[in-house]
Amino acid sequence: MIGAQREGDAHLRVSERLDVRPLDRFRSFKVKLGILVAASVSVAALLTQVSIRAGVEPLLALPLVVIAALVFTQLLARGMTSPLREMTGAARAMARGDYSRQIRTSSRDEVGQLASAFSTMASELEQTDRMRRDLVANVSHELRTPVAGLRAQLENLVDGVTEPDPAALEVALTETERLSQLVDHLLDLSRLDAGVIDLDVEPVELTPFLHEVVDAASLASGGRDVRWIVDVDPADLWVPADPARLHQVIHNLLENAARHSPAGGRIHISAARTGDGAGVRIDVHDEGPGIAREDRSRVFERFQRGGYADASGGTGLGLAIARWAVGLHGGTIEVLDDPRSDRAHEGRSSLIRVVLPVSSPQG
Template sequence: MRPLDRIGSIKLKLGILVGVSVVVAVSLTAVSGYLGVRTRWTLPVVIVLALLVTQLLARGMTSPLREMTAAARGMATGDYARRVTATSNDEVGDLARAFNTMAADLAAVDRHRRDLVANVSHELRTPVSALRAVLENLVDGVGQPDRATLQAALHQTERLSGLVTDLLDLSRVDAGIAPLVRETVALQGFLDDTVAEARLSRRPVTYVVRVDPADLTVHGDRSRLHQLVANLLDNAGRHSPAGGTVTVVARRAGDRTVLEVTDDGPGIDPDDRAHVFERFTTGGADGTGGTGLGLAIARWVTQLHGGRIEVAEPDRPGQGCRIRATLPGGTTA
């Protein structure tokens, strides 16, 4: 029972508690005097009833504190599912709601840590197992160190390298270590160079770059912006069908610069668009999902530059995924 929940101040509740106890004591004393009951019998009864009233009111006031104590002990053993009943409007209620928020955040962090270990273990196991098999075949003389075999080993090594790079970037995100070395970046040459690197993956897609105006520049960290565009290109290339087109567009939008990467893949379900930038969300209904870190890193880089990133609506029927990063500033040379 919490009869004082609607009162918004713990001080007022304590005042009411004291006032009710005094009223009960005075009333019982007056009634006993009127009935002629002796004081030695009246006093114990008054004290007991006053304590009962105090206990009734105080129990409701302190029950969130007891729940918080029990929940904190559970958290110490790894149980983050317990929550506190926060129905009062006073300072204790505010504390209970803040405690519930903290418990939810800790539960999310713990779940994320478990997902991190599980996903990294899975992602590392596949290339390591494949690389080990190739090397064992070469050592045992089963296979020959021909071009195809060495190319397979190189591919798995590159996959490991990419995962390690993503994890290092992820550690920088968590540590908040991300100094920006800003400079003026000419987007036409920058995007051409980044797309040329993407073509080295030899995916069966065509890359198209459009910059409007052609001398558009942006003030930012070149290496971080390279991470942003390279991850978007990698995501688009993986999800585009053979013979598809990946289009990179840079344009002015008022006082901002918009970077858009579009593919011809199956697109992203509207219900999933809010989650694709979360870590280890691979999407990939077509079975081409990567580590699930690329878009999370892209969001991080965009936010470092004071911008935002989103999955935009397709601008034509049949268009696949269209990811838009909006960066502050943007000038012409």
């Protein structure tokens, strides 16, 4: 494969030396064809006139004129179609997984535009292929951890190394729940990639709703030593949303906050109207190490964990799914500056804000 690639590169360099592109300045391929025909006819007429003046026999002059005109036409046509040949070579290289081929796009006509679009497509395909490989690698890694833990625990129970007491079964249950959560996240990502929008919007009263999500997050946190503080102003505040999707968003944020909170730390969940009254903001703020300023946008991408090592068992999918679900509601999610003065100068923050519009996203 390497030898074939080198041979192809050498052929490409020779081809570039033979390319003559005097017509690249014209913006229409039809104009180029017209100029090519006119130039070929002019060359043929000129050579015919020269041969007549030189006294060359017509039977000898005619084939020479035709050959000369064809060579001239071939040189110009080769430069016109050069981007097409380059795209053909690049397409074959892409089929082998090589996206590094560059296409010269000095032409301004339709072929040049096609070459530019092809280069853009190749770049996007390379990024997509890289994301696919990263996704497979990350999913394999994330699945291996709970499966290995569950298998080890079950082997210990079968071999009699560990007694089937509640503590041992709880470990197996924890790993099973972790595996189930990862599968649920992957299913959500598949819906995201498929563009599936499934919203059942209704008025959601935030005070009982947030307490319900906190109760679920507290159970899922495995008894971590954290304090949950819910503050809704006014107490009867509501927002139009899909309860299941909104529960998913807030639960992922709370789970992320609990995972990174220190022992005895407090997790604040507050909700209020936005300043312009056009939406409702929901803030989740913990006392963990926070997210670095340079990672604030990247942390909502798949398998990103805030730019620091995370041995707490997160999959790196929760915030990506939260951003997707918030986007379905027509809202926004972002990391804001930490209001605590001792954190402000460090540029790290654990304050995440969700803003949902008051009007229904389906209205």
